[in-house]
Amino acid sequence: MAGSEHKHPNYMAIFWYLAVLTVLEIGVVFLPHYVPGIGKMTVGVLLCGFAIAKAALVAMYFMHLKFEARTLGLVALTPLAIATLLVFILLPDGFAVAHKTQRDAGAVTAPAPAKH
Amino acid sequence: MSHTASVHSAIEPAETPLTPESWGKFGMWIFLAGDAVGFGTLLAGYGAMRATSADWPNPFSVLGINLTALMTFLLICSSVTMVKALEWLSRGDRARAIRFLLFTALGGAIFVSLQAYEWTHLIERGLHINGNPWGASLFGTSFFIVTGFHGLHVTGGVIYLLSMVKYVLNRPDPMASYNAVEITGLYWHFVDLVWIMVFTFMYLL
Numbered sequence: 001m002a003g004s005e006h007k008h009p010n011y012m013a014i015f016w017y018l019a020v021l022t023v024l025e026i027g028v029v030f031l032p033h034y035v036p037g038i039g040k041m042t043v044g045v046l047l048c049g050f051a052i053a054k055a056a057l058v059a060m061y062f063m064h065l066k067f068e069a070r071t072l073g074l075v076a077l078t079p080l081a082i083a084t085l086l087v088f089i090l091l092p093d094g095f096a097v098a099h100k101t102q103r104d105a106g107a108v109t110a111p112a113p114a115k116h
Numbered sequence: 117m118s119h120t121a122s123v124h125s126a127i128e129p130a131e132t133p134l135t136p137e138s139w140g141k142f143g144m145w146i147f148l149a150g151d152a153v154g155f156g157t158l159l160a161g162y163g164a165m166r167a168t169s170a171d172w173p174n175p176f177s178v179l180g181i182n183l184t185a186l187m188t189f190l191l192i193c194s195s196v197t198m199v200k201a202l203e204w205l206s207r208g209d210r211a212r213a214i215r216f217l218l219f220t221a222l223g224g225a226i227f228v229s230l231q232a233y234e235w236t237h238l239i240e241r242g243l244h245i246n247g248n249p250w251g252a253s254l255f256g257t258s259f260f261i262v263t264g265f266h267g268l269h270v271t272g273g274v275i276y277l278l279s280m281v282k283y284v285l286n287r288p289d290p291m292a293s294y295n296a297v298e299i300t301g302l303y304w305h306f307v308d309l310v311w312i313m314v315f316t317f318m319y320l321l
Contacts, residue, residue: 011200025320029176029181050316051312059309063306072141086160
């Protein structure tokens, strides 16, 4: 099957969106140095948001998912579903280690009971 | 309708809204989905190792982002030249399409060269696959495995792009190579998409 040609979006506009998002990403990393009160969590959420937005732009416009049949969209969504599942599988490990580290630190710093 | 005709209509595959317009494109998407699971697993593994390590070095200060920001920008530019090659092909300008395919391959080649420069620099500073002066040894292991796996994809992509230049050159009708170039583009944009994730998770976070 030869495949048919579909319409081409304004690629330069997508390029500028991607360039601006990259600059914003780099700017966000330096944000805690200039804006007090911005924590690691906020920076992390913003960075993940920008990365997902950039990936979506590449997939939808450069990879033409926006103009394709639904089949290809379903194929593209499959690894996303697996990756999300993987994150939830690995999360308990992270929490368990953090909990153990906190408990061990508590045991070391806890004051010894007074002797009578 | 004869008996034979009715049997044939029953067994021939019917076109449905889910039938892809190009089986080649569909095949590439299946390959990329598998590859995405591979990269996803590597990045999730990286996250798990980092979250469970007490002395994980700060990637931002150890690796630096000036060079990698430039590499990111370069890969975005090469994605644009790739879609431009396809656009020129659809307009029937084979010469311009080939020129943009070569620009894309050049962008990939520069990216890999910069990565080799970055690796050399980091190895000289003490970052090795089995240890480093800043903390958890798995930091170096995961860094070299993930960026190396991606670098191999870029190298493969450059070879793929150069082979497509020959493919387009061998076909006088621009539309005869449109589908094959679009499929190549899917691979190249995927490599760009993965780098967007690697840059965020391994350098910025």
